[in-house]
Amino acid sequence: MSPRNVLAVLLLAGVSFFSIGKFFQEISDFYVRRPEVDGVTQFTSRYAPVRALLPEKGVIGYMTDPAAAADELNATAELYLVQYALAPVVVVNSTDQRYIVTNFHTMVTTGSMADQGFKLVREFGNGVAVFENEKWGKR
């Protein structure tokens, strides 16, 4: 290789090496401080017992608390993660279904849900429960 070729390759090699090296350093710093369980697994594992309860197919409604829904990006991410956990059952962002699954971040009583026409089917803890919509099919 001529000196010009060597210089050209060294230029590219230097930029590549230091760029990927810097990225590696960032990732390795994050890696040693990472949580024991990644966020997606942590969130979706709350729904593993719900999935065992659900049929092989169908549609289920979804409810979260208004405070959580206000943060649109995070609320969307959580809805999609619930869908990721519960596939192949389709999760819709609506309570207009016979059954709904919840994703509450604050305390909600079964009494207040009953006042809205939702009867508890089973509670799984951590804000996750399945309710039956008593108004379903009556309109």
Add this chain to the structure above:
Amino acid sequence: MGGLGGLLLCVLAGFGGMRAAWPAPRRWSAQDPLRLALAPSIGLGLLSLVYFAVRSVLGGGGGAMGGVFAAVALGLAGLAWWRAGSAAEERRTWAKGPIWLWLVFGAVAAVAALTLVLILVASPHGEWDAWSIWNLRARFLFRAADPMTPFNPLLNWSHPDYPLLVPAAVAGLWTWNGGEAQWLAAAVAVVFWASAVFVPVLVLARLRSTAVGLTAGLALAGMPLLTRNASAMYADVVVGFFFVAAIGLGLLAMETPAGRGAAILAGVAAGLAAWSKNEGLLFCSVLAVTFVAAVRSRAELAERIRLLPALLGGMVMVLAFVGHFKYHFAPANDLVTAGKSASMSARLLDFSRYSVTFWGIAEGILTFGDWLVPPVIVFGVWLALQGIRKLDTGSILWPFLVAGLQLLGYLVVYVIGSDRLEWQLDTSAERLLLQIWPAAVFSLLYLAKDSAATEKR
């Protein structure tokens, strides 16, 4: 058999397919490193096609899929064995290349691979688009008895029109595994990242020199964005790999005795690009048109016309699956729907959209790749030092033309198809540029002069 067995079967199917179309004698041959580098990705593509066909056409479940794919892999291996009987000896064309360059490339590739693995271990489900689109679809395909379930209109937010190579390959591996295992989805990401780095290295080493191949490898392995996108389990590296594979195989068809066999494989790779992401459909047209248009003499045109049926044949084999998916399963693409909602001609005549798109892409190019110095500057200086080859055949410019027209196609789609132009540019321009990056690196390296000591032609 397990997920690992499924992966090995993909390598067998891919290698068998490569040698069935582009035969070589029964012993290890000179171009087998390249065939082997292509084999896992081509094999995963075949697995996804078989999985989709069995689930959608035959209505079969996991057992049927496993049997059909094993039969396909063994059939291709048998065909390769049979064709090897009359295959010509392959001339050894690999030069060793400078040892220091091997060491630098090895170090960059090792650091990048380690980074990729660390991210995949820390985030085994990938980033937003992975768990809301690609891995979600894999779960639907694997878990649902009815193959139509993932295409329910209630799931339109998950882009059910996106083609199925990645999710169907993951679901196929889970079927072999007998259950969901996230490491198999990660393995698919690693395979395509490795292919996107090593296949251009080997093709350029074959067509130019080992030094040029390794230089391309440095530009690809050393780009943090490529590693970041692959570890996010998005499909942009996948489609980018198939773009560069199709171009590389197309050049092998034009420039080497591989001829029609490589042209078939180039067509298959282009078809698999369309089976990975919708952008691959544009790529198929660009590839086919430029294949016969980028010529500098009548003799070159005659040769391309001779190879064209093979290229189109390979492409159509895969596009038949894409067509079946689009016609029977996928809803209309959101850009197509958006295109219908407003007058395309009004958008075409709105010159402010050209300006917004141009500056959006220009900004994307200038900040692209997470390199310490923008690639435009690095490659500008690099080209000034290397110089450009004499353009005595159309094939020298062809890869550059394909990459350039693909980028132009993206610009046109932004201008006429997007309802929310600025938002779309902000969220997608970087990924679209990444899709073209391996082909762009390849085309620049192919276009540049090589050292007199290692130059092949």
